[in-house]
Structures are given as C-alpha cells and as structure tokens.
Amino acid sequence: MDIPDVTGAVCPVPLTHDEQIVMGHGSGGKMAADLIAKIFLPVFDNPALRAGDDGAVVELPAGRIAVSTDSHVVYPLFFPGGDIGRLAVCGTVNDVAMMGAQPAFLTAGFILEEGLALATLQRVAASMQAAAAEAGVQIISGDTKVVQRGKADGLYINTTGLGAVPPGRKLGGAQAQPGDAVLLSGSMGDHGIAVLAARGELGFETDVQSDCAPLNGLIADLLAACPAVHVLRDPTRGGVATTLNEIATQSATCITLFEKNLPVRPAVAAVCEMLGFDPLYVANEGKVLVILPRENADLALQVLRRSKYGADAALIGEVGQSPQGRVLMKTALGTTRVVDMLAGEMLPRIC
Ligand code: MG
Numbered sequence: 001m002d003i004p005d006v007t008g009a010v011c012p013v014p015l016t017h018d019e020q021i022v023m024g025h026g027s028g029g030k031m032a033a034d035l036i037a038k039i040f041l042p043v044f045d046n047p048a049l050r051a052g053d054d055g056a057v058v059e060l061p062a063g064r065i066a067v068s069t070d071s072h073v074v075y076p077l078f079f080p081g082g083d084i085g086r087l088a089v090c091g092t093v094n095d096v097a098m099m100g101a102q103p104a105f106l107t108a109g110f111i112l113e114e115g116l117a118l119a120t121l122q123r124v125a126a127s128m129q130a131a132a133a134e135a136g137v138q139i140i141s142g143d144t145k146v147v148q149r150g151k152a153d154g155l156y157i158n159t160t161g162l163g164a165v166p167p168g169r170k171l172g173g174a175q176a177q178p179g180d181a182v183l184l185s186g187s188m189g190d191h192g193i194a195v196l197a198a199r200g201e202l203g204f205e206t207d208v209q210s211d212c213a214p215l216n217g218l219i220a221d222l223l224a225a226c227p228a229v230h231v232l233r234d235p236t237r238g239g240v241a242t243t244l245n246e247i248a249t250q251s252a253t254c255i256t257l258f259e260k261n262l263p264v265r266p267a268v269a270a271v272c273e274m275l276g277f278d279p280l281y282v283a284n285e286g287k288v289l290v291i292l293p294r295e296n297a298d299l300a301l302q303v304l305r306r307s308k309y310g311a312d313a314a315l316i317g318e319v320g321q322s323p324q325g326r327v328l329m330k331t332a333l334g335t336t337r338v339v340d341m342l343a344g345e346m347l348p349r350i351c
Contacts, residue, residue: 021116026146039118040142043125044132048105048140056140058105061164066101068092069160075349077124077154079198081190081210084157085127087285087351090214091236092161093135097216098232098288100171100223101163106132107141108159113152120154128157135214137161169223173250175230181297182255182317183290185218185310186211187263188240189282193271195350202275208267211309213286218307222290225303231291234284236351238342241280241327243289244317245341249325257317257329257339281342283350291319 024031041049048056072088082090089106096103108128112121132139194210196202215234223229231251235243240262248255257280264272264279272279286309292300297315304310327339 019118021112021114021118021121021146023114023146023148025112026144032144035144039122039125043122043129044139044142046138046140048138049142056105056107058140060104060162063167064165066096066099066163066165067160068095068099069158070095071156071158072351073153073156073349074195074351075153076195076198077120079195079210080208081194082212082285083124083127084155085124086131086212088157088159089128089131089135089137090212090285091351092159093131093137093214093216094234094285094288096161096163097219098171098234099163099165100169100219100229100232101165102220103135103137103161103163103216105162106137106139106159108139108157109143110145111152111156112144112146113154114146114149116154124155124157131214135216171229171232173231173233173247176247176251176253176255176291176319177230177293178253178319178321179294180230180291180319181294181315182244182257182319183292183297183300183304184235184240184263184314184316185215185288185290185304186286186312187265187268188235188284188287189264189268189272189277189279191285192239192282192347192350193268196347197271202271204274206267206271208265208271211284211286213309215286215288215309218304218309219288221307222300222303226292226296226300228296229290229292229300231289233289235287235289236285237283239279239281239283240289240316241278241339242342244327245339247289247291248327251319252324254320254322254324255317255327256320256336257327258315259329259331261314261316263312263314263316277346280339281346283347285351294318
C-alpha cells in the first residue's frame with residue numbers, strides 16, 4: 001500500500017472528520033495516510049504492506065504464475081452469507097485456484113464514495129482479512145481513491161490475485177474431452193438469490209444465504225487426489241449454463257446435463273419458480289465445475305464431499321462429441337433440450 005511520506009509537507013489543513021469518508025481521504029496526503037494507518041494496515045498487516053513502498057516485493061516459487069483480476073460492485077454491500085469484502089477476496093482467490101494455482105497474494109483497490117461511514121469500511125476490511133486468512137493469502141498492496149457523493153454506491157473493490165502453478169499442470173476450458181464427467185461442488189443459484197433478497201425486491205421473505213467462499217483448499221485436495229482433472233471453472237455470472245457453454249465452445253465438445261442430478265436448494269428453487277428464473281443461470285460464488293476423466297469421477301466426488309464447501313457435490317453431466325459447442329439437457333421427463341448461454345444481464349450488480 002502506497003503510504004505517502006508527509007514529513008515536512010506543506011499542505012492545507014484538511015477538515016478532519018472521524019465518522020465518514022471525505023474527499024481529503026483520497027488526497028494522497030495526511031488524511032489518506034491516516035486512513036491507511038487506521039483502517040487498512042492494522043487489519044491486513046504483513047511485512048510487504050508495512051514497508052510502505054510504491055509496490056510490494058514478495059517471493060513466489062519459480063515457474064509459471066497465474067494472475068486474475070476482478071472488480072466488485074455488488075449492491076447492497078452486505079447480504080446474507082457475505083459482503084463486498086468477502087466477495088472481493090473469494091472471487092479472485094477462486095479464479096486463481098481455477099487455474100490449478102495455489103493463490104498466495106492479493107492486491108486491493110478501493111473506490112470510496114464521499115460520505116461512506118468509516119465503520120462500514122472497517123467492517124468490510126475485517127471481512128476481507130477474515131476471508132484472506134481462511135484462504136491463506138496476504139493482501140500485499142492497495143490503493144484508495146475517493147469520488148464525490150452520489151458518484152458511487154458506497155464502495156467498489158478491485159482485487160488482483162497471484163499464485164504459482166505447479167510444473168506440468170495444465171487446466172483450461174479447451175481441455176474438456178469426450179468421455180469426461182462433469183461434476184458440480186454443490187447447489188446452484190444461492191448467491192444470486194441471496195443478493196436479490198437483500199435488496200428487498202422479492203416482496204417476500206427467504207432465508208437463502210450466499211455461498212461466497214474461498215475454494216482453494218477444496219481444489220488443492222481435489223488436485224492432489226485426482227491430478228488428471230481437465231477443467232476447473234467457477235460458475236459465477238451467467239451460472240452453470242453459461243459457464244458450460246463457454247467450455248463446450250472452447251473444447252469443441254457437446255456437454256449433456258442430467259436434470260435430475262442438478263443440485264438446487266428448495267428455497268432457491270421456490271424463489272426461482274416465483275420469479276421465472278432458471279437456477280442454471282443464477283450466479284454462484286462458492287462453487288466449482290470439475291471436468292475430468294469418467295474413471296476419476298467417484299474419487300473426485302468423495303474428495304469434494306469431505307470439504308464443507310463441497311458437501312453437496314454431484315455428478316451433473318458428461319462430455320460428448322457432437323453437436324460441437326452445445327450444451328444439452330436430458331430432462332426428468334426423458335426428453336433432450338438445448339441449454340443456451342445467458343443472453344444479456346439477468347441480475348445486475350450481484351458481484
Ligand atoms: Mg471465474
């Protein structure tokens with residue numbers, strides 16, 4: 001985190017305000033330094049951050065590095081099962097983990113709206129650190145900018161993650177092969193429905209919680225037991241249907257889903273039915289799709305189900321040859337239908 005040296009600096013005495021973010025907190029001057037010293041440093045504390053230089057210098061094993069970045073604009077900031085801070089850490093940790101890498105470091109960029117309560121920022125930072133600690137990653141560099149009142153919804157967070165990819169590991173959507181099994185680590189749609197409910201837009205009560213969680217531990221266990229995994233991908237925006245369409249296109253295969261095996265919580269199914277949503281298209285933030293040779297599927301399911309984030313893992317489909325680039329579904333009625341990509345935005349600002 002860039003801590004400006006304000007020793008001997010001559011600048012206008014800023015208005016101090018203890019409770020809220022003011023424009024001066026983005027000045028790069030004393031107030032910005034105070035904000036870092038009061039809110040971020042005590043929570044994220046680590047040697048790279050404490051050094052206070054323009055960038056962090058850290059050690060990673062030699063070899064290939066996986067990097068992923070994501071901006072988080074979820075509204076509202078807090079929702080059942082998570083908040084923007086937990087989401088910002090888990091989302092990026094998971095994207096690095098999907099490449100078969102062990103996430104090690106994160107950076108965090110904050111866009112803060114003038115008037116944001118410092119207590120809210122503190123709560124978000126604490127949640128980020130709790131998620132980072134759970135994932136075993138450090139937040140080693142950061143940035144804070146402030147925009148005028150009304151120009152942002154409280155705060156936005158960008159995170160970038162870094163992790164080393166072990167030698168010989170090659171995962172990606174293009175690796176799916178005919179004969180592979182498709183597994184999902186748990187129920188669909190929990191995150192999207194939880195955020196929607198938190199906006200008070202449902203018109204009725206539901207106890208659905210976001211599944212927002214760091215999956216790197218579960219994935220490390222899976223890859224240790226089943227190194228032959230071909231694809232890992234988290235079905236976030238656009239849900240399982242859209243993610244599998246991407247993979248079918250990348251690998252020029254056909255993926256067939258088994259409707260009766262698709263895991264959906266009854267509460268999510270009920271909300272989806274009332275609103276006319278299909279859980280296959282609703283976002284998840286703590287689930288992974290695993291595509292691997294059929295003969296490894298049973299072992300992979302056992303490993304996933306041992307983790308608290310994979311307890312409801314299921315075999316949901318198989319990879320075939322044609323029609324290439326398509327996702328099909330064998331319905332509970334025994335018919336087959338096409339499962340398309342999500343067109344447009346179904347639920348805006350859910351991550
Ligand atoms: Mg992803």
